[in-house]
Amino acid sequence: MRTLIVVPTYNEVSNIRKLIERIFALGIPDLEVLVVDDNSPDGTAGVVEELQKQNPHLHLIRRSGKYGLGTAYVEGFKFAIKHQYELIFEMDADLSHNPEDIQRILAAMEKYDLVIGSRYLTGVNVVNWPLSRLVLSLFANWYTRKITGLPLKDCTSGFKCFRRKVLESIDIDRIKSDGYSFQIELHFLAWKKGFRIKEIPIIFIDRESGSSKMSRKVMFEAAWMVWRLKIMDLLGKI
Template identity: 45%
Template sequence: MVIPTYNEAENITAILRRLRAAVPEVHALVVDDGSPDGTGQIAETLAAADDHVRVVHRKEKAGLGAAYVHGFRVALDAGFDVIGEMDADGSHQPEQLPLLLDALASADLVIGSRWVPGGSIVNWPKSREWLSRGGNLYVRLLLGIDVRDATAGYRLFRRATLEKIDLDSVRSTGYVFQTDMATRVLRLGLTVREVPIEFVERERGDSKMSGAVASESLRRITAWGLKERGRQLKRMVTRT
């Protein structure tokens, strides 16, 4: 599991211990973007005592998408056949990872979803819930993809899936990275499955969501949607 971190000193120990206890055979790759609060050093201490934990240090905070792409490359080079994503703040419960692993038997990408039947959220205000629901509805309508929670970050990819994606062309740095990757998988004709999870809002530390991150998401999704509509129109004109 690739776990990006930036200032998660209060959470990283607990999430790694829970992950290793929930699925003992799992390997964790912490990708730390130069956290000034010592997250990387804490992770290194844990890795020194556990050969299933590895830490990659990046020099600066370059965004969620860049951290994941870096982690994917490290995991691919290491030969892993299943590569996942999860947050470091406890929002994604390691105890639910077996649900995603079971679903991967019939999928190329599995998403732990808040917005499919059975999915739920804990400790979110209604304003944030409707922002997420509305954002995902916008994604479905504009991009024409049948994914209820395209912005979710609890995921498992098959190795072959990531190898088919041109990771060098991924430019999404913020949370829109999740939508970008799900869309790329579907455009390749691969199978995406969503399984319901309980998403728990972080108890410690600060959220990385910001106005700039939200603006990037809206801007990129709109651009992708307009581009897709242009392709559809071109195909229609060509057929007539």
């Protein structure tokens, strides 16, 4: 089954080569990778272009500016839909998501429409986060479940796989959120549309190299997003 892993990047030159090599070393048939780069000044896109010379299954979209995670995924989803990939992954570029978990997610996709790699399904499986960030993440997930009713342990996970029909059912051009709120919005819309969703446990290891993209703006946007989704649902606009 044709599978595309979408990887947004901004200043990931220290990670992107290792990630791509580890993904393709898995030897999964019909698997391809799309890097969506936000004009990284550190030369991330150049590394990808170098790897493309030896690998026809590696693709690159170079954007003209730093437009953010949400729009990068939307652009990647459009590429996947246009080229008729059946399964579409979201995955971080910083190696916090273990490439070996791709196979476990694919196995679960045989029975589900959306499979989410969950940090909190079997307790707390997060490594190298400061306590303050862990508490914030746990609270954000509790808050999201409380307000929206979304039945997930990890509402903000960025490691997952969709069937193409899930993304085709969502008007992805209307999604303007970023970061955590982008993940919440996608999960909520898929749930409300009745798709089969499964969480499987993963261990999240904070980035091996580089700096985090987390910001207060992302956190406040997520806090507002859950109320926006709740109101839209009550008004029948989902």
